[in-house]
Structures are given as C-alpha cells and as structure tokens.
Amino acid sequence: MSLTAQLPALQVVVPLLTAPLVVLLRTPGLSWAAATAASLTAFAIAVALAGQVLAGEVIHYEMGGWPAPFGISLNIDALGSLVLLLVTGASTLALVGGRDSLATEIEAGRRHLFYAAWLIVLAGLSGIAVTGDAFNVFVFMEISSLATYVLIAAGPDRRALTATFKYLIMGTIGATFYLIGVGMVYMMTGTLNFADMEVRLAEVTELRPIVVAAGFITVGLALKAAMFPLHVWLPGAYTHAPHMVTAFVAACSTKVAIYVLLRFDFFVFQNNLSQHDLHFASFLLPLALLGILVGSAVAMVESNLKRLLAHSSVAQIGYILLGASLISEAGITAAAAHMFNHALAKGAMFLAVAAFALRLSGVRLNDIAGVGRQMPLTFAALAVAGASLVGIPGTAGFVSKWLLLQAAFAQGTLGLVAVVVVVLSSLAAVVYVWRIIEAAYFCEPSAEVQAAREAPLPILAVLLLAAAANIYFGLVPAFPLSLAEMSATELLGGLQ
Amino acid sequence: MMAQALDILSWAMLLAGATFVFIGGVGVLRMPDLYTRMHAASLTDTLGTLLLLGGLMLQSGLSLATFKLLAVAVFLLLTAPTATYALANAALLAGRLPKGTTLPEDFKQ
Amino acid sequence: MITVVFSVFLLTLLVITALGVVRAQNLFTAVMLTGIFSLLMAANFFVLDAADVALTEAAVGAGISTVLLLGALGLTPREERASGAKRWLALVVTALTTVVLLYATFEQPRLGDPQAPVHQHVAPWYLEKTPELVDIPNVVTAVLGSYRGYDTLGEVIVVLTAGIGVLFLLGLPGAVGDRPRDDIAKGRTYLSHHLVPQVVGRLVIPFILLFALYVQFHGEYGPGGGFQAGAIFAAAMILYALIEGEREALTVISPKLLIWMMAGGALLYGSVGLVTMALGGNFLDYNVLHSNPVAGQQWGIIVIELGVGITVAGVLLAIYHAFAARGH
C-alpha cells in the first residue's frame, strides 16, 4: 500500500507511538524535540488529508484489514478533517512556541512525562476525529481525557489539582454516559460502526432504548463539550493549567466532543427518530443561548485574564451549538466555521497570555497594566485575536459570526431571539476584550511591567503567526469555509 | 461399581463441605467477638474447602481440572491461615484483646 | 433458569454492597466493601459467560484496585466528614437518570434472548469466522487482538497514560532505592518481621509468577491474556514488596526497568502495526506477517498480547511504588 493510503492510520499512530518513546527520552530538550517533530508530522498529515477531502476523495481505512462492521474503520469527512487541522495545528503551535513557557512551569525531571502526555492528548483527539466506530470514540476520548488531566494537573499552583479533580469526575461521568448510550444503541442494533448503525437503526426506530440512548449520548458529549450548564469544570481547568496547555486544549478539545455530538445526532439518529431534529434543536437551542449569555456575562466581570477567556469559551461553545441547533445548512456551516475561527482566536489569545506570563508575575488585569507598550508585538497579536473574538470585520471571527447571524435570520421568530442573544453577547465581548486592551495599553505600568521585555522569539513568532492567521482567514476564508460547507452538506445529506 | 462409589463419596464430600462452609458463615455472623469469629471462620473454612474441592476432584477424575483444583486447594490451605494469623496479629497489635484476657507484660518490646 | 436465579441472587447482593459502600463513613470500610463488590461483580460476570471479563474484574477490581485504594488511604484521612449539603439536588438528578433508564428497560431484550439484535449481526460472524481466519479457540482474544486490535492498542495507551500521570503527580519511585536501608527499616512498613506471611509469601510468589505466564500464553485457549497476566504479574511483585519491602522489590525490578516496561510494551504493540504497514498491509493487519495468513494472525496476537502484558505489569507496579514511595 502506498504511504498516502496509510495516512489516516498514521495520523493517529505517529503521536501515539512517539509518546512511549518520549517517556524513555529523559532529557527535557530531546523529549521536547521529539514531541514537536511528531506534532509537526501529524499536522502535515492533517493538511494532506484536508487536501484529499477538499478534492472530493472519500477517505476510508480499515484497521487490521477487517471490513467495516467487524473491524474498526476510519472515515475522514470534511468536518473531521477540519477538526484534525485544529487539533494538530494547535498542538504544533503551542509546542513550537511553548518550550520556554513550559520550562518555567514544569520541573526538568518530569518534563519528558509531560511531553508524552501531550502527545497522547494529541493522538487521542485525532483518534476521535478519524474513527468511524462508536466504541473506538470512547477509547480515544478516554485516552485524550486522561492525558489532559495530567497536563492540567501540571499547572503551577495547587488549585490546578482541585480543578483537575473536578474535570476528572465530570469528564468520566460524561464518558460513561456516552458509553451507556452506545451500549443501548448496540443492544438494539448489534453494531458499533456509525454507518452500519444508521442503516440498522431503521428497524428498531422509535423504541425507548434508542430514544434514551440518544439522550444519554447527547448529555454525555455535552458534558465533554462544556455545554452550559455542564460547563462548570471548564473555567477552573483552563485557568489553572500551564499556559501552553490552555492554549492547546482550549483551542480544540471541546470541539472534538462537539464533532462527535454532531456526527451522532446527524448521521446516526437523524433519520431514525421521528422529529429528532426538533427534539435536538429544542434541547440544544435554549442551552446554547443561555450559555452564550451567562458565559459572556461572567467574562465581563472576571479579572483573571485566563478565567475571563475561559468563560468566554463557554459562550463561544454556545455559538457553535447554536449554529448546529438551527439544523440548516447555513447553521451548520456557521458552526463548523466557528469551530475553526474560535480556535484561531482563542488559541492566539492564550498564547499571548502565555507570553505575558513569561515576563510578568501574574495574568490578572492589574498585573498586565501597561504591558502593551513594553511588549508591543505580543500586545498587537492579542488585540488582533481579541478583535477576532468580538467579530470585528476583517478578522476570522467576523466571518463565522456573520454566517451564524445570517443562519439565525433565516429561522424566523426563534431566529430573531438567537440574533438578539448573539448581538448582546458580542457587545459583552466588546466589553471584556476591551478591558484587556485597555488594561494592557492605556493603564500606567507598574515597575515590574516596565522592566518587561518582548517574549522570546519562538513564542512571539508563533503568536504573530496565529494573529496573522486570524486576519488572513478573515479576508480569505475560502479554505475553512469550503470545508465547513462540505461538512454541512455531508451532515445534512441524511436529512430527508 | 467403583465409579458409583466414587460418585457417592464425592457427593457426600460436597454435601459435608457445603455444610461446613455454611456453619463457618453462621459462626462468623453469630460469634460474640473478633477472635471467636476468626476461629469459626478459619476452622470450618479449611475443612469445608478441603471437602468441597476434594469432592469436585473426585468428580473430575484424573485430568487437568483435578490438578487445578489441587492447586486451588493447596493455595487456600496455605494462604487462609496466613491471612488469619496476620489479621489476629494486627488486631492484637492495635490493642484489641480477646474477651476476658489481658496483654502479657512483655508483649510489646 | 439457573443463570437467572444466580444472577438475581448475586445482583441483589451487589446492590446491598453498593449501598454499604456509599453509606460507610469510614473510608477503610468502604474500600473493603468495594473489594466485595468487585468479587460479586466478577462472579456475576462469570455466571453471564464472560470468563475473560470475570478474570479481569477479579484481578483488577478486587486485587489491584484495592491495593491502590489502600495505598492512597494510607496517605489521606480515613474518615469521611459527615455533610448534608447538595443532597436534594443530587437525589433528584440521580433519580431522574434512573427513571429514564428504567423507562428504557421495558423495551430491551430480556436476559439471554437469542433473538436479541446483539446476537444477529456482527457477533455470529466472529464466532463463525474465527476458526477459519484466526484459528484460536478463544474468540474474545481473537476479537480483542485482531478484529478490534486498534481498540486494544488504545487500551494499552490508556494504561500507559495512567502510569505517566501517576508518576508525573507523585514522582518516580527511584528515590526509595536511594535511601539508606536503616531509614526504611525504622519505618518498617512492610511485613518482613511477620514470619508466617513471609514464608508463605516466598513460597507462593514463584507459583504466582508461573501462573501469570500461563495466563499470558494460554490466553488464546482459555480465559486470560496480556492484561490479566500483567495484572497478576504485578500482583506477585506487589506481594513481594509487601513482605520484603519496596526497596527489595525495586532492586529486583528497578525503576528504570519499570519505565522501560511501561513504554516497551506499548512500543512492542505499535511496532507490530508498523511492521504490518511496512509489509504492505494495513495497520495491525497480521495476515501479512506470515506466508500463511492464519499463522500470521496467531503470531500477531501472541506478540501484541505480550506487549499488553508487559505494559500493564510495568504500569501497575510503577503506580504501586509511586504510592508506596510517597508514604515515606
């Protein structure tokens, strides 16, 4: 078989098998290099796969050479490819830029374990995005979750531990709920393969176990995706994790859960439960709206930069779910595009926070007062990413917000409510992003801030790259948009 | 004839073993303090186990199963008293005494 | 019929035990009851024809898990503080979940129904084709090692991650070996001064190790396999550490070796996949390993099971030592 044909497997296997190698490499520098190389390779593979997907190829891979319902098969669709790009891209950027930052937060003797866990997170998240098997999703979900707990617990102060514990409990509950749901679907269909499930569900549709299974799967994944009100683990976890971990995890991990959610609800259940779309929407829409409002409102009053951004993430996850809950091609396109754009914006902002943290003693708003003049490039990148988060035109965030509002407008009265909520939260975003910019640029610097210099080159380069991407994809969004549109077509392809 | 005798014997052993096991269980529940309970458990248990497993061995004849049963029996016989010993020791060390006894002067050095 | 009766009996006990676990204020009691819970669960699995699962549950749930819980309990308070907060909300949420599940049960196939969809689609294929394609008696092992070998690789990585995580959080157990012997002797937290357990232990350890090997390599024919074998191996070494002290145990299997075992098993597993790729097959397609595909399958399963066993043993031991070392 040609190497190209092996790419779907390699996407997961490369980081997955580099991880144990990294455990053996006990020098921090070497383990960092190996992790970065693996992550870069994974990113290259993801790009290649995205190219194939855009070219219209159907990517299908049979693990162990066993045909679909019997063995585990990998399927990469447009949305999966988008998620892969996010996961591998975020990991690569954070690793390339994060060496100095991580070196200050994690002692040398443990760093190789840390990098191994990082690679496992990467492999786990990619594994979820490529697989076509419901149980395999569970396995890789747990791989990534367990490793994520390790990464978050590596945070510098003790609150990281309690935050991780909370995450561990809630994450496990979510995964177990998912497992219950999959079990019930399996009970009624006898298969674990997504495509096969869809076909076989037709015979047992409307039976109670299936309805209950749909509920459990949705709730479980909503927990993993930090959907309001199941988001309580997220702010603590994002706040107390090492900065680079936050940049990596915040950019992609919740999106992977949303990806599975969409896949299950649209591929598997859509045609097999009557009015499933209605139930799905009436469950998701109010929670998405509430999440948007609450997340934004809390972010407005937070004074810790990371916590502020974490609450903003809750709101942004609401945007994605809102798009999905509109169940229209435009809505799902918006959701998929927002996955991509929010990852760009939030990733860049957390990278900037990491850069600040390298030079300052804290990342509360008071701590960064006036830093904009000492670290102008970092600040500029932060401002651009912030603009993208708000949805200022010319940035990536604008594109998806535009699509989302447009999709909502097309929905009639209910859509108008959504429009009002999105607009309100955009205003809130203006406020909280502005508070950061104002603190960083227009406030008088403290002595510590005045001594601050620009962050080291690698992180700065990565940060500027991320900020530039925010602008580039705001002006030329063709690439993510065509993937998003393809995803919408694929997901709604089953809608009859 | 021989086989029938073996069968009857094994059944008897099984029955007896089950009875002993049951008695041990009752003892553990009904005896007044820790050490007497331990006593009931370990004594009836060893015998019950032996009888039960022996009965099973007779049923299976000369085979891998008999060997495994033997291994289980040997293992239980080795470990159960050890566990009981260690438990009693720990309880004693912790200062729990059998009813109506006192600790010898030189117990803890 | 017998199955149902047994099940009902065991399951009722299971519920009682679970209630006991939740109600117990003393955490040690709770851990003991968890041990019983696992044993009951395992017995129940056995009654339900899941021999492999029963073996695993016993080795992991009743054995390793208890040891780990005790290790953690040795480092934390033993009593739970009574607290009544949040109770009503919790009750409502859990009751709601349960009601939903109960609602679903009435349209589920009843226990043992041969017409259940589960037994119609994929499973018969496994049972039918395994003798022909893989030719090993234990279909569970065939599914585990070959048809869903990718899942099992994931499972190994999960275990590895747990190992990495615990070592990351609690530190490598290497430090114990560096301490002077005297220091540890004063702590005397192992059982070397108890003659009876020591003698018996020494007697049974080789036997347990032998049994672990048996479970490892007999996994294709009977219940067992890499995971169970690894757990039993680890249990044997934990027994050794219990009666001789961690320091002794760490001289037998050094911390460095532990790390190599953790990573090496996973790498061994993965490299099988890479080799199959190099030979022109898909990842983990063992057919290409040998000119005869069936032999290739068998070889592949043996090697990956070995990888699983090594990693599991390494990780469980490392975790045990990490907890134990933290106590000093």
Place this chain on the structure above:
Amino acid sequence: MMELLGLYNYWVFAVLLMIGFYAVIARPNMVKKLLGLSIFQAAVFLLYITMDKVEGGTAPIIQKGVEDAIYSNPLPQVLILTAIVVGISTTALGLALVVRIHEAYGTIEEDETQRADLDE
C-alpha cells in the same frame, strides 16, 4: 414472571448507576467520589455483559469436538475488558490527585478545598 426477571439485570444496572452517581455528586469526600465513580462505571459493565448472554450458551471459547454448542456474544466482553482498564486507570489517576490534594490542602473534602481556594 420470567419475562420480568429477565429484565432484572437492567434494573440492577439502573439502581447501581444511581447509587454510584449519587455518591459522586452528593459526597464531598474525594475518595468517596472515586469509589462512587467506580460503582457508576461497574454498572455500565453490567449493562454490556448482560447483553452478551445467550440462553443455554457458554463462554465464547470454542470447544474442540463439541458441535452444537451455543456461544455467548464475545463483542461486549471485549468492550468491557477495555472499559475495565479505563476504569482502573481513571481511579489510579484520581487517587494520585487526591494524594496530592491532601498534601497541598490538608483535606480531601471538596467543600473545604473550595473554601480554601476562595480565601486565596
């Protein structure tokens, strides 16, 4: 009667799930939460293993020379083998966290650690 007894396993699954779930969310003690979590997960194991049983069947280890044997479904067993491993891994990691939390806070009661966090 038999019809209902045939569902008994599922009911126990639901009840066990409830017991575990309750312990996880209502008990502030972290070790207790982990114990609850393992009961919670064990309940799911039960759900899966219940499905695999076929009446008159036996464990799916093919016996040479026995022609008409009925075998139970091997697939749920494989899945649950994996799930058990996941469960123990989670428990181990959780316990390590609990140990660290106890070292850092001096308590493993969640409400107390929360209070300590708020005071900072």
Place this chain on the structure above:
Amino acid sequence: MYLAAALAILITMVLALIRALSGPSVYDRVLAVNLFGTKTVLLLSVVSFLYGRTDFLDLALAYALINFIGVLAVLQFFESRERSNTDEAQGQ
C-alpha cells in the same frame, strides 16, 4: 448436588456480607472480606462444574491468589497506619 453446594456457598456469602456491613470493628470487616473471597473461589469452582466448563478453574485459582494479596495489603496498611499514629503520638 452442585446446585445445593452452590446455594450453600451463596448463603454463606450473604452471611459474610452481613458481617462486613455490620462490622463492628475494621478487623471484623477484613475477616468478612477474606471469608467472602474464599467463598467466591469455591463458588467459582462449583459453578465451573455446574456449567461443565472445568477449564475455567483458572479463574478460581486467580481469585484465590488475588484474595491473599488483598488481605496482606490490608495488613500492611494497618502496620503503616499504626506506625504513623504512634509516630504522631510520640511527636506530640
């Protein structure tokens, strides 16, 4: 006959469980757990015969072994507890 034996063992398990739940001391519970473990081993042996799959005796063997290690781990736990308690007492 196997059935009778199995039932007897099951009832014994119930008794042991009651003891484990009621205590009163931790040692009683450990004793009960140990008893429960050995009874499980016996139950498995008997059930193997009941089902006619004697090749599953491996399980019984494994249980016996695990049970032993579990009890020893508990004892070690007591030892270290005792030790650290007295240490604390001396330290005060």
Place this chain on the structure above:
Amino acid sequence: MSAQNTILFALLWPLLGAVGIALAGRWPNLRETVTLVTASVLALSVWSLAPGIMDGGRPGVVVAEVFGGLSIAFSVEPLGMLFAALASTLWIVNSVYSIGYMRGNNEKHQTRFYVCFAIAIAAALGVAFADNLLTLFLCYEILTLSTYPLVSHKGDAATIRSARIYLGILLGTSIGLLLPAIIWTYTVAGTLTFTPGGILEGNLAGPAVGLLLGLYVFGIGKAAVMPVHKWLPSAMVAPTPVSALLHAVAVVKAGVFTVTKVIIYIFGVEALFAEPSGGWLVYAAAFTIIAASVVALRQQNLKRMLAYSTIGQLSYVIMAAAVLTPLSEVGAAVHIVAHAFGKITLFFSAGAIYVASKKTELPQLHGIGRRMPWTMAAFTIAALSMIGVPPTGGFVSKWFILAGAFQTDNYLAIFTIILSTVLNAAYFLPVIFAAWFSTEPAGGKDHGEAPWPAVLALCVTAMATLAFFFFNQPVLELESQLVGRLK
C-alpha cells in the same frame, strides 16, 4: 495611474504615511514633514479622481472575495468622492493646525497622535470608497478603533472614562444594530453592493422597512441621532485637532455619509418614499435638531456647545436625506461640506483660544475678540455659516434642504429648519457679541494670538466657508449626478 490604482493608492498611502510617521517619531520636525507630505499627496491623488467622476465614470476595484458573493471592494461615486475629497483636504489643514496646537500645548505621545490620525484618515477614505456594506462596515470599525487612542489622548482617569463611553456607544451600536441590519439586508437581498435605486425594493416591504431603517440609523452611531448621541459630548475630552477630526473631517461625517448612502443606495429613495413605515426618520431627525439646539443653548463650555451644535447639524443631513426628494439629497451632500468647513473653523478657534489663553468657558470669552482678532473673525464667519446667513456656505445647503422640503410640502421639515435657525442664532450670536463688544473680565492672563500654524489653518478654513457660498458649482454638479441617477 489608472483610476483603480489611484483608489488603492489613496487607501494605502495614509497607512504607509503612518508607518513613516512612526519611524520618524524621534525627530518631531521630520515627523510633521512626513505628515504634511502624506496629507498633501493624498489630497492630490484623491482630487485627481474627481474629473473622471464628473464625467460619469465609476471606477471600482475588488480587493478580496470573502465568501458567499461578498467581497472587500471599493468604488467611487459622487457622494463618496465628495466625502473623500473633503476628508483628505481637511487633513492638510488639520495637520498644519495640529502642529501649532500640539506643540503649543506640549502634549505627550505626539507620535501616537499623528499615527492614529493617519490611520483614521485611511479608514475614512475606506468608508468613502466602500463599494458594499461589508467593506463599509469594516472601515467604519477601523475608524472607531483608530480614533479611540486620539480621544483618550490625555490618559487620565476621567478621560479614559469618557473615551470608554465613546468607544462603547460606537462599537456597541455598530455591532448590536448595524451588523444585524447588514445581515438582514444580505439575507433578504442576497447582496450588499451599493446599487443606484437600492437593493431592497421588492425584497422587503411593510413595517419591516421601517424597522430595518431604524437598525441602520441608530446602528450608525456616528450619525449621532438622539438617543445615540451621547458619545459626542463625551469625546470632548480629546485635544482640539481630534475634535476637529471627529466633528468636521472624518467621524461624524462618516456617520451621516453612511446614512445617506444607505438611504440612496440600499433602500432607494423612491422605494423608501413609497413606504410609509420609513417616515418616522424625519421626526427623529427633527426632534434631534431641536433638542440638540436647546441643549446647546444651555451650555457654558464652548466645546460642549459646539458638540451639541454638531449633533443638530448632523441631523440636518439625516433629515435632508429622509425628506427623500432630489433637491434635499443634494442638500444633504452639500451640507456635509458646508458644515465641515464651518465646524472645523469653530473648533480650530476654540482650540486656538485654549492654547493662547487656556479659556474654555463661555463667560471667560468676553472681549477676547480684541486680543485674538483673526481667530474671532474666523469664528464669527463660521458661526454665521452654522446659522445659515449668506454669504456663507451654510446658507447654500440650507437653501437646498428647504427647497427639497417645499417640493413635497414637508412642513415639519420646513418648520424645523426655521425654528432651529432661530435657536442657532440664539446660542451663537451672544457669544460673538460678547467676544467683540464686552469688556474683558479683570485678572485675565495677558495673551495674543495662538501659534501661527493654528491661526493660518483657521483662517484658511474660514475663507473656505465664505468661498463655498460663491464657488459651489463643482460640488453641485457632482452631486446632481446623484440626483440624475435618481430620476
């Protein structure tokens, strides 16, 4: 250079200039030279577009296709041409004035000031040349953001608080109202390109039109229709050249320009005229005019009085556009110009008074005409233009608006204009009178005119105000094309 390239050049050149200014920041003389050169070249290049537009050419350039048929594109039409020419020309004057003011006041962060100013001008040109609403929105937001550092220039707490109001209202309304309006438009019309005759006709009817119009008018906070006018008085904390930028050159003009453009090219004048639900706009504008004038009457601070005057004058433009007759549309365009010259002169004068005497309150200005005759002469001319007295530019635009109102017998508009003229006179004339004829309060500081660049600049704009009365032919010709398209 082709017209397309000129458009791009005009957009990029100020940005390049900003970079140049930043690089030259260490050397004030060089920096100011760069500013002046940039401004002059820009004005020349913008003016070079004018003949083509007069001849009916509509050059356009597409920068990027974004998605769904949307693009970042620029094109020049008469209204935009007028606005661009105005902004670029006034930049020169304003720069000259800034040199005098900023140096005379020893302001901090002067480099930042000039850089942001250049960016704001680029954004204003972007607004002027935008070919569709998306592009316009983009430039509109850049304009808002780039002026924030200018408004908060002083940097103390009170300034920052006011600047926050400025930014909050402008960003809030644009994201909260304007953006939904744009998306709504796109949803129903499928395009956002400015098209003569409008794009909504046949796509939207009934009360929805009124609602959409409301979203636009209040969403374009820069037009300062009450109640979204609050930012304008808040922004008075800024240095005077910035106020001039806000009131005359770029910001508020961008607002009324956008409203006019939306009415003409999105709704379509005739379509809107036929739709009764849009009629409320005249009332809103009339209310704003009267209310702002009344408030201005009660102000004691010169700059605040001017700010409220601006609010009123802006609504003239809105009202003119809303009257929806060809003549009134021309009046709207002309009023943008006339008001720009007048208001910039007034602010220059206020700034000059502040630089020379540090006086800001009206009662302090008694007798100041004798100390600063040039400044006060310019002030007088500009004030007369605000009232609409011939021979000033203000008369011309008011004439057109009135004529337009008479065309449709819109008595509300006529009445409003007359009443507001009286009110304008009521608050300007006492100031002028006191400045020339009252005696100076005792204890004042001895001072003369402000630094010469400032005086020069304000004289030039005052002359322009007068000149506009006599030489308004090119503007009328240009804007009659607008009308020509309408008919």
